[in-house]
Amino acid sequence: MKFLLFLLVLALVLVLSVAALGGLGERKKNMDRFDHSAIRVIRNALSGGMGAVQYTGPPQPLLVIGAGLPRTGTASLKTALEMLGLRCHHMMEVVETKGKIDFWHQHLVKKSIGFDKVLKDLANDGFNATVDMPAAFKYKEQMKQYPEAKVILSIRSEEGDKAATKWANSMVTTILNVPAMCRDVPFRWVAKVIQAAEYFEGSYGGVDLPMYEPEKLPAFYDAWNEDVLRTVNRENLLVFQAKDGWKPLCDFLGPVSEIVQANCHSFIASNEPYPRTNDTANILRAISNARMIIWVSKSMPAFLAVAIALTWMMNRDGSARKKSD
Numbered sequence: 001m002k003f004l005l006f007l008l009v010l011a012l013v014l015v016l017s018v019a020a021l022g023g024l025g026e027r028k029k030n031m032d033r034f035d036h037s038a039i040r041v042i043r044n045a046l047s048g049g050m051g052a053v054q055y056t057g058p059p060q061p062l063l064v065i066g067a068g069l070p071r072t073g074t075a076s077l078k079t080a081l082e083m084l085g086l087r088c089h090h091m092m093e094v095v096e097t098k099g100k101i102d103f104w105h106q107h108l109v110k111k112s113i114g115f116d117k118v119l120k121d122l123a124n125d126g127f128n129a130t131v132d133m134p135a136a137f138k139y140k141e142q143m144k145q146y147p148e149a150k151v152i153l154s155i156r157s158e159e160g161d162k163a164a165t166k167w168a169n170s171m172v173t174t175i176l177n178v179p180a181m182c183r184d185v186p187f188r189w190v191a192k193v194i195q196a197a198e199y200f201e202g203s204y205g206g207v208d209l210p211m212y213e214p215e216k217l218p219a220f221y222d223a224w225n226e227d228v229l230r231t232v233n234r235e236n237l238l239v240f241q242a243k244d245g246w247k248p249l250c251d252f253l254g255p256v257s258e259i260v261q262a263n264c265h266s267f268i269a270s271n272e273p274y275p276r277t278n279d280t281a282n283i284l285r286a287i288s289n290a291r292m293i294i295w296v297s298k299s300m301p302a303f304l305a306v307a308i309a310l311t312w313m314m315n316r317d318g319s320a321r322k323k324s325d
């Protein structure tokens with residue numbers, strides 16, 4: 001009897017775990033390189049990233065520097081820049097490529113490698129454009145090395161004050177969750193995941209982004225954008241909202257290279273829609289899957305305790321009955 005009960009509770013724990021993992025597997029069918037599905041993000045974090053296709057061409061100079069904060073349409077901007085013929089670095093490159101979290105961790109946290117090495121690494125990997133964190137947080141350092149590069153400040157598409165609060169909200173519900181989740185059970189037991197948490201915290205810390213004071217985030221957003229406007233020469237700067245589409249982007253980037261110019265002409269002539277790579281749903285899904293895993297791991301001891309208590313009680317009833325017989 002007690003054995004049966006024990007099996008029952010064990011089965012319950014198993015079913016819950018499988019439910020959590022099932023949620024992870026669900027998105028497998030539409031995996032692409034920048035899929036944020038939890039199974040992939042978690043597997044990558046556990047293994048320190050996947051091997052990327054090795055770039056074998058000549059080192060590329062940076063032609064375009066994205067100075068906009070994360071959650072300002074940077075995934076769409078990356079897609080757009082790649083459509084135009086540039087190879088663009090985005091946060092997902094770090095998270096998804098083997099060894100890159102470790103690499104940026106050495107720069108941001110251990111401070112054992114300088115930014116010159118980071119730039120060299122980007123060039124050797126064939127990147128000629130950067131957007132999103134962690135690179136965007138270092139746009140000034142990139143400009144120092146590549147003063148001719150065009151700078152794009154991506155901003156949110158909302159009007160006026162709404163942009164800053166929407167940005168803050170978007171940060172809080174998506175990527176600002178990541179470090180705390182990495183530091184929770186069971187992820188905290190994996191050294192690579194703790195390294196990922198430190199990498200994120202190091203990135204935010206490097207620009208004094210108030211990650212644990214959400215009420216200060218809107219002011220951070222405004223101050224960041226004002227600083228970019230003050231820092232970059234107007235003729236070298238495009239302030240860009242995703243809703244602006246190809247036209248201003250092409251007017252600004254056309255002169256950069258013939259490849260870009262030619263792609264621009266064909267996109268505008270054919271009314272190619274500006275990409276909308278909305279990764280919010282994927283990120284939210286990865287977060288809720290990770291939360292499920294955290295919940296199951298934390299509930300496991302409670303389930304086991306209940307199983308043991310019930311087994312003990314039934315055992316006692318059984319022996320009490322035997323005695324009275």
Ligand SMILES: *[C@@H]1O[C@H](CO)[C@@H](O)[C@H](O)[C@H]1NC(C)=O
Pocket residue numbers: 055057060085086087125126127128257259260
């Ligand atoms: C950007 O770099 C890639 C290699 O990563 C290269 O194929 C492409 O032509 C470069 N784009 C421009 C505009 O130079």
Ligand SMILES: *[C@@H]1O[C@H](CO)[C@@H](O)[C@H](O)[C@H]1NC(C)=O
Pocket residue numbers: 278279280281
């Ligand atoms: C992106 O997706 C999220 C969640 O699915 C949605 O709330 C948001 O409005 C979308 N944003 C854009 C710009 O389409």
